[in-house]
Amino acid sequence: MVTDEQYAVALDAAHPLADQRALLMRADPDLIYLDGNSLGPLPAATADRLAAFVSDEWGVQLVRGWQTWVDLPVEVGDRLGAALLGAAAGQVLVTDSVTVNLYKLAWAALAASPPGRRVIVTTSQEFPTDAYVLQAVAEQLGGSVRVGEGALREDVALVSRSHVDYRSGEVLDVAARTAEAHAVGALALWDLSHSVGSVPVDLDAAGVDLAVGCTYKYLCAGPGAPAFLYVRQGLSDELRTPIPGWFGHRDQFAMTSDYVPAAGVTRFLAGTPPIAGILAVDSGIDLVSGVGVDVLRSASMALTTFLVDLADEWLAPLGFRVASSRDASRRGGHVVLAHQDAYSISAGLIQDAGVVADVRPPDLLRLAPVPLVTSFADVREGVRRIRDLVASGSYHDARPRGRVT
């Protein structure tokens, strides 16, 4: 039976990632960490790499290090593209935040579209920052944002969506949705924050025009690590960035006062890029691509399926409802459980039960096993602790803090 301890033990015995656990730090063996979709754990190699960078590169090479650092946003972008985005070289940069990158690309897309196309299509469920940025870009360029059914018409300049929904975990079909955008003459922009490193992505094959994404979730690059952006080959030369900076200049060190954009995607660099952060991203790419995103995806699907099965047995009787898809292939790396007390439960889990899961409005508990760290036994233990906490009612005393990104 799915709730039996031996069932989890048997699943773990067949788990292909068990012998690679040491790739990620696991400081507290009693902690059940189910928030990999908010902040990925620390890769063991990253701690060493960052220490070596600080002491041996910055500390010793000093400014001479820029001879190699200057190319890192492009080089690590190319590595990310090849390893995890299905993107040929020259289309990806690692730099800035998702918010800033989305602003640059959405602005560029709308500014380049003809006067009759001034609509950005997105969904009412989009991640808040995406919604804010798209609305701001539309206002700044005399356009508007449209959501809902029938939104795709000939006046649409840009369709911007998330590959995996940050709440429901729903996985969209990137190729099909991109084709729909193209069918009305619009560009397609994808936010890959909740998919990169977790769900396979194939941007070139899907004909995607623009993409952005985050590296501190499934790429394990650390809190606030630099994000990435993708611009399809051939498109970038038609676009201009709203934030022209010296790193995006055709001849950066000529230091002329006139901006001439660099060829290709490089024009979307702006200020001096964060070198240590980019190296942490590079370590994350090594980690995920070393194991293989397909292997991680398949382990993640098995872990979340087990979690859903356990929730049906142990949590449904306590008022929980599975709010993500029951089809693992249509669900990203996290499972969503709805419960009217989700906020207090999440706080109680962290404070009293040694389970980290986060919460999203209005009543959603998000649970994301980390395939390289979380065993099936951990999933079972986590769901058991949720059951016991909620059954005891003691979580009502927990103070929700909710400041978890």
Place this chain on the structure above:
Amino acid sequence: MVTDEQYAVALDAAHPLADQRALLMRADPDLIYLDGNSLGPLPAATADRLAAFVSDEWGVQLVRGWQTWVDLPVEVGDRLGAALLGAAAGQVLVTDSVTVNLYKLAWAALAASPPGRRVIVTTSQEFPTDAYVLQAVAEQLGGSVRVGEGALREDVALVSRSHVDYRSGEVLDVAARTAEAHAVGALALWDLSHSVGSVPVDLDAAGVDLAVGCTYKYLCAGPGAPAFLYVRQGLSDELRTPIPGWFGHRDQFAMTSDYVPAAGVTRFLAGTPPIAGILAVDSGIDLVSGVGVDVLRSASMALTTFLVDLADEWLAPLGFRVASSRDASRRGGHVVLAHQDAYSISAGLIQDAGVVADVRPPDLLRLAPVPLVTSFADVREGVRRIRDLVASGSYHDARPRGRVT
């Protein structure tokens, strides 16, 4: 005589910072590092602090660390403001790059100005990124950029200048120039990249409206470390950011799809801020404020004055001209020497003479002693090596690379 070895030895004996050298790493005792204005050396405390952050905070607290990290852009901003900017709390953020921060503030200032004010005043000598951003903002908002004498008129919305010129090293009078801007009804924005941590800054007292600056030069926060921005109390609530992000929302974790700006300067946060980088900035603030910026400034003036004196004796006969002010109080942390072969000389110095100094168009060699590291004997040895290299003519074989930020 100024060129005598004993002269430098005597100056060093009276040097107030000699016993604090261990605060900064000095890996290669034979290297004469005169590029502190491009990339500051590694503070000893920073290496330890970053390692502890990675292993003990990210690695162990995981996402729970955000309970404290979330406030760091504001908290470290407040510390920077109090310690080094003359700014009361609630006006400074540490986040993003100088380019992105300048874009946000210049855009906000121009967007908030009445229709008859659409001119941004700057100088033709401004740092390239600043020039690009100001031009872009003016274009995006139907305005224009004006440079030169007589630029300040009633149609000016914003005056944007650097406190210390990145080439000449000239120090502008912030209070006087700000008052001139205010006299025509314009806002004053200062780029403090080449002054913060080197030249005392007093924003509140000078009545400055807006400021940005960089932390990887005199604040020693590492390559591409996050920059800062300052918005005068009372002004920020009148401004809106062009890049609305979830960290700048009034109620970030309500996660509504409508953007409502946070009160005060916090609205100028955008995406998830780079936590490790902000901690490196905090270490840099500790370093500089612990020694005292006045002490560093006075040491810097003595070192650069000695450098100018030596250049007069040893380098003027070889075709060098002192291109920065001879009045140390009107010169920032670096001395500028013009020479027609500056590029090759800089390359030769790095490759063959163990001297790091950088170069800026058209013919300027920049030399910035680091007061906590560079002794008077180092300055003498550096100028001596420049003399010997140029006298030998061997630098003609050096390949200029010039990719030094």
